[in-house]
Amino acid sequence: MTTQESAVAVELITVVIDGFEVSVPKGTLVIRAAEKLGIQIPRFCDHPLLDPVGACRQCLVDIEINGRAFPKPQASCTIPVEPNMIVKTQLTSPVADKAQKGVMELLLGNHPLDCPVCDKGGECPLQNQAMSNGNPTARLGGVKRIFEKPINISSQVLLDRERCVLCARCTRFSEQIASDPFITLNERGALQQVGIYENDPFKSYFSGNTIQICPVGALTGASYRFRARPFDLVSTPSACEHCASGCDMRTDVRRGKTLRRLAGDDPAVNEEWNCDKGRWAFKYITSQNRLTQPLVRNGEGELVGASWPEALAAAAAGLVGKRAGVIVGGRPTVEDAYGYAKFARIALNTNDIDFRTRVTSDEEANFLASTVVGSAVQYRDIDVADHVLLVAFEPEEESPIVFLRLNKNFKKRALAVTSVATKGSIAMDKLKAKFIKVTPGNEAQAVATISLTAKSVILVGERASESVGLLSAARTLAEKTGAKIAWIPRRAGERGALEAGAFSQLLPGGRPVSDSAARVDIAAAWGVSTIPSLPGRSVRAMIDAVHSNDLDALVVGGVDIADMPQSAHAKEAFKKAFVVSLEIAHSSVTEVADVVLPVAAVTEKYGSYINWEGRPRAFAAAVADSLNRSDVRILSVLADAMGQSIMLGTVTAAAREFAQLGTWEGARASHVSVQPGTPVSVSGDQAIITSWRRLLDEGSLQMGEDNLAGTRRPTLAVISPSRAQKLGVATGDHLRISNAQGSITLPALVEEIHDDAVWLPRNSIGSNPLQTLDAVHGELVTVVKA
Amino acid sequence: MSNSIEPKKSGIPQSVDDVSFVEVNQPGPAPLTQQARGFWVTFRSMFKKNLTVAYPDVKAPTEERFHGRHQLNRHPDGLEKCIGCELCAWACPADAIFVEGADNTPDNQMSPGERYGKVYQINYLRCVFCGLCIEACPTRALTMTNEYELADSSREKLIFEKEDLLAPLRAGMLQPPHPMYPGMNDTNYYNGDVTSAHPSQEGKQ
Ligand code: SF4
Ligand code: SF4
Ligand code: SF4
Ligand code: SF4
Ligand code: FES
Numbered sequence: 001m002t003t004q005e006s007a008v009a010v011e012l013i014t015v016v017i018d019g020f021e022v023s024v025p026k027g028t029l030v031i032r033a034a035e036k037l038g039i040q041i042p043r044f045c046d047h048p049l050l051d052p053v054g055a056c057r058q059c060l061v062d063i064e065i066n067g068r069a070f071p072k073p074q075a076s077c078t079i080p081v082e083p084n085m086i087v088k089t090q091l092t093s094p095v096a097d098k099a100q101k102g103v104m105e106l107l108l109g110n111h112p113l114d115c116p117v118c119d120k121g122g123e124c125p126l127q128n129q130a131m132s133n134g135n136p137t138a139r140l141g142g143v144k145r146i147f148e149k150p151i152n153i154s155s156q157v158l159l160d161r162e163r164c165v166l167c168a169r170c171t172r173f174s175e176q177i178a179s180d181p182f183i184t185l186n187e188r189g190a191l192q193q194v195g196i197y198e199n200d201p202f203k204s205y206f207s208g209n210t211i212q213i214c215p216v217g218a219l220t221g222a223s224y225r226f227r228a229r230p231f232d233l234v235s236t237p238s239a240c241e242h243c244a245s246g247c248d249m250r251t252d253v254r255r256g257k258t259l260r261r262l263a264g265d266d267p268a269v270n271e272e273w274n275c276d277k278g279r280w281a282f283k284y285i286t287s288q289n290r291l292t293q294p295l296v297r298n299g300e301g302e303l304v305g306a307s308w309p310e311a312l313a314a315a316a317a318g319l320v321g322k323r324a325g326v327i328v329g330g331r332p333t334v335e336d337a338y339g340y341a342k343f344a345r346i347a348l349n350t351n352d353i354d355f356r357t358r359v360t361s362d363e364e365a366n367f368l369a370s371t372v373v374g375s376a377v378q379y380r381d382i383d384v385a386d387h388v389l390l391v392a393f394e395p396e397e398e399s400p401i402v403f404l405r406l407n408k409n410f411k412k413r414a415l416a417v418t419s420v421a422t423k424g425s426i427a428m429d430k431l432k433a434k435f436i437k438v439t440p441g442n443e444a445q446a447v448a449t450i451s452l453t454a455k456s457v458i459l460v461g462e463r464a465s466e467s468v469g470l471l472s473a474a475r476t477l478a479e480k481t482g483a484k485i486a487w488i489p490r491r492a493g494e495r496g497a498l499e500a501g502a503f504s505q506l507l508p509g510g511r512p513v514s515d516s517a518a519r520v521d522i523a524a525a526w527g528v529s530t531i532p533s534l535p536g537r538s539v540r541a542m543i544d545a546v547h548s549n550d551l552d553a554l555v556v557g558g559v560d561i562a563d564m565p566q567s568a569h570a571k572e573a574f575k576k577a578f579v580v581s582l583e584i585a586h587s588s589v590t591e592v593a594d595v596v597l598p599v600a601a602v603t604e605k606y607g608s609y610i611n612w613e614g615r616p617r618a619f620a621a622a623v624a625d626s627l628n629r630s631d632v633r634i635l636s637v638l639a640d641a642m643g644q645s646i647m648l649g650t651v652t653a654a655a656r657e658f659a660q661l662g663t664w665e666g667a668r669a670s671h672v673s674v675q676p677g678t679p680v681s682v683s684g685d686q687a688i689i690t691s692w693r694r695l696l697d698e699g700s701l702q703m704g705e706d707n708l709a710g711t712r713r714p715t716l717a718v719i720s721p722s723r724a725q726k727l728g729v730a731t732g733d734h735l736r737i738s739n740a741q742g743s744i745t746l747p748a749l750v751e752e753i754h755d756d757a758v759w760l761p762r763n764s765i766g767s768n769p770l771q772t773l774d775a776v777h778g779e780l781v782t783v784v785k786a
Numbered sequence: 787m788s789n790s791i792e793p794k795k796s797g798i799p800q801s802v803d804d805v806s807f808v809e810v811n812q813p814g815p816a817p818l819t820q821q822a823r824g825f826w827v828t829f830r831s832m833f834k835k836n837l838t839v840a841y842p843d844v845k846a847p848t849e850e851r852f853h854g855r856h857q858l859n860r861h862p863d864g865l866e867k868c869i870g871c872e873l874c875a876w877a878c879p880a881d882a883i884f885v886e887g888a889d890n891t892p893d894n895q896m897s898p899g900e901r902y903g904k905v906y907q908i909n910y911l912r913c914v915f916c917g918l919c920i921e922a923c924p925t926r927a928l929t930m931t932n933e934y935e936l937a938d939s940s941r942e943k944l945i946f947e948k949e950d951l952l953a954p955l956r957a958g959m960l961q962p963p964h965p966m967y968p969g970m971n972d973t974n975y976y977n978g979d980v981t982s983a984h985p986s987q988e989g990k991q
Contacts, residue, residue: 116871116924117887117901150900226887226901229872 246611
């Protein structure tokens with residue numbers, strides 16, 4: 001829509017609907033023109049974001065063009081307006097009204113009397129329109145069509161075929177939007193039904209959307225089935241906490257318990273879609289072992305329950321006068337991140353604060369400070385781009401809505417996509433992307449050779465930090481060609497943490513720590529005399545500093561040690577240092593922490609995220625009466641206990657203060673270019689390892705939702721055909737990938753990948769190279785047949 | 787004790803002494819004839835037919851369709867009729883009913899078909915005995931009995947749970963969960979084709 005609006009002088013056509021004139025852009029469908037007048041034509045198959053099909057025939061109206069009437073009522077959802085068109089809907093044409101009632105009668109003729117046990121009951125377009133546009137009594141009797149029900153079309157989507165009105169919304173969504181055509185309409189006539197292909201189960205990352213757009217209760221979610229009625233639910237607009245796409249969402253809560261989440265409607269971001277993780281991964285909040293009270297480690301080294309004043313006093317005692325750092329984790333809200341940023345500078349008097357608990361580099365830190373903070377490349381830039389270059393970024397796995405937007409542009413206008421990656425992927429096939437196959441570690445050289453224009457967009461994934469020189473190469477390419485460059489992290493809180501200053505090199509609003517004017521600016525706003533000027537440490541440097549006795553204490557937000565490289569080394573540091581952990585549930589950090597302070601989960605608090613575009617995504621507390629508080633409030637009382645107030649008693653106060661600070665108008669940190677590393681050479685059974693996380697894996701925010709876990713992609717190790725031949729391995733045989741640290745055995749998949757490389761997923765069942773091999777990208781491993 | 791009370795809006799303090807009391811004339815005792823007439827009414831009533839009953843020793847039967855405590859009925863083989871659809875809760879003008887549905891599973895079949903009422907509560911502090919819930923119930927699971935003795939000493943006791951509302955097991959019925967009658971589906975159950983439990987349903991969970 002937005003692109004159409006910006007186009008110059010749209011041609012308008014005036015039509016008469018039920019006696020009222022309306023002018024709409026050329027190409028508008030009659031049903032939409034009627035909507036503009038507030039005239040509602042009943043419909044099932046019509047959906048504004050899907051191509052018209054005219055499958056259900058519920059939207060019949062009388063149409064006359066230039067005085068010549070169509071002999072029969074026409075489907076208003078398939079006919080675009082034309083000059084001199086006169087439309088009569090059910091409101092003014094008895095013929096149209098009768099036709100609609102007839103269609104409704106036929107639909108109901110075979111429709112089961114399931115309303116009392118049907119999840120859609122109460123919010124069902126069929127119920128509603130049968131009341132508004134149907135006959136009050138039925139003439140058709142006899143036995144209705146009976147199917148076995150329900151059938152699982154995937155572990156999370158159930159199909160009741162009897163209830164299906166064959167509108168083809170689900171199949172069109174899968175084909176046109178997600179490009180996962182795993183479902184289709186089979187058979188003909190009364191037996192027509194939605195079905196799955198025998199060999200291809202409906203494993204789509206977007207399958208939940210079909211449930212949301214099904215106009216009847218034919219598709220239902222296994223996790224929500226029979227859980228509630230619409231009137232039980234209190235709905236709150238919310239934002240997704242999972243990835244940096246930034247989906248608008250709706251959270252439905254019954255008696256303090258989240259029962260379902262739906263995609264919200266934000267045309268600029270997620271349109272009306274979301275991914276299955278955002279839709280279903282919310283049980284971690286209630287199913288995990290939530291913390292109910294503060295914990296303090298006692299003399300015997302055991303964590304025991306404590307009161308808030310005791311815990312705060314213990315935390316303060318361990319932090320005051322000590323050299324302490326802050327590790328925020330990738331999932332804070334902007335307000336919480338701002339709280340951590342201010343806490344570090346005022347209460348701990350340090351710039352040792354970082355949110356990157358993953359594989360990082362100093363090159364990345366510089367890239368974030370010089371290129372990313374404050375940038376505003378948006379989804380709509382993809383809509384007008386001539387070419388999109390993906391760098392170390394697997395959109396479907398790492399930011400699914402970016403994939404949907406790329407796919408939309410590919411389908412609508414054949415957008416050219418190029419991907420510099422170490423492995424081919426399903427998404428690349430769907431986008432018909434040009435795959436520039438590189439060995440892990442050699443991405444930078446490949447990026448340098450790509451030609452782009454000023455209308456191109458470069459999307460850089462967070463994994464670019466794992467290949468030396470890659471971020472510099474991407475930035476250089478953008479500078480050379482004028483292309484826009486955007487950085488897309490995997491987690492929802494990273495961009496916000498960067499903007500809010502929870503970062504060693506930046507103060508809030510993108511103010512460089514190294515810039516004395518920026519420090520004075522913030523010191524004045526915070527009412528303190530100085531802001532520490534010593535450059536801060538990254539997470540990795542903080543861990544090392546603990547080991548070398550240069551750091552005594554750590555304040556840790558939501559962090560899973562398993563996500564960190566050299567996690568054993570990190571865990572030792574957490575054990576050694578005095579750790580104050582702010583967490584929602586027992587975790588690998590609380591296990592070794594000295595003081596544990598429980599905080600609110602995302603449904604229990606207010607706040608906002610900033611998505612990859614730099615767009616704020618505010619949300620309200622869905623569970624209104626929770627006693628848990630957001631991190632920023634806890635940090636504020638902790639700072640008080642330390643005698644160093646940060647005055648951020650509420651989320652609103654933090655939001656207001658952060659907004660008042662505004663963004664830095666002075667110079668950004670300067671960019672320091674890093675040269676690509678030297679290629680690793682491979683011999684014998686050796687291969688260079690490459691890996692990334694997939695959308696659905698063993699992530700801690702997906703715990704407790706087994707139906708969702710059922711649609712994970714299988715855990716496989718990918719090798720090239722020539723390596724497979726050399727090893728005598730075929731798809732399905734097992735491979736052992738090993739180094740000095742350990743070994744992983746996985747079934748092989750022979751696919752598009754460089755001959756020198758082997759790929760395996762991170763953090764999946766049976767495959768966590770980060771933990772087992774301590775290797776993720778660009779290092780040598782041995783690959784043999786198992 | 788101070789004499790001054792709250793100042794008026796004018797700001798001038800007002801003292802109790804300012805308030806004047808008006809003497810009201812009380813009527814004296816009525817004439818004897820009038821008193822006798824009154825006692826006559828009482829005396830005459832002693833020979834009339836009693837209208838009251840000696841409740842709780844004697845309980846008068848209610849009208850046949852009196853709206854009393856609810857009951858959750860069973861199918862003739864003992865399975866519950868309630869399918870947990872919440873339509874009663876939806877219909878209730880007093881928001882007195884709380885229902886949570888759940889899946890029937892092969893080893894936990896509580897009602898015919900796919901869904902049963904896992905939690906069922908009626909709050910008798912809210913219920914106004916209008917009977918709209920009964921009209922809304924699609925399976926005739928919910929009906930009303932004639933029982934009217936619904937007083938108790940705490941709020942909690944007046945929230946009736948499913949166990950309190952379920953009809954007792956009659957002859958031929960088996961305590962659910964147990965499988966459905968062999969060869970019958972939920973429609974058969976609704977149509978009354980199942981008339982008692984089948985031996986094969988016994989002892990199976
Ligand atoms: S789809 Fe709608 S009309 Fe059909 S059974 Fe479900 S609630 Fe009733
Ligand atoms: S399952 Fe739902 S969305 Fe799909 S064709 Fe049937 S009615 Fe339409
Ligand atoms: S795409 Fe990202 S933001 Fe959207 S629902 Fe999925 S995880 Fe959430
Ligand atoms: S009788 Fe009326 S008030 Fe009482 S539970 Fe039923 S619907 Fe509600
Ligand atoms: S809405 Fe027009 S044919 Fe279905």
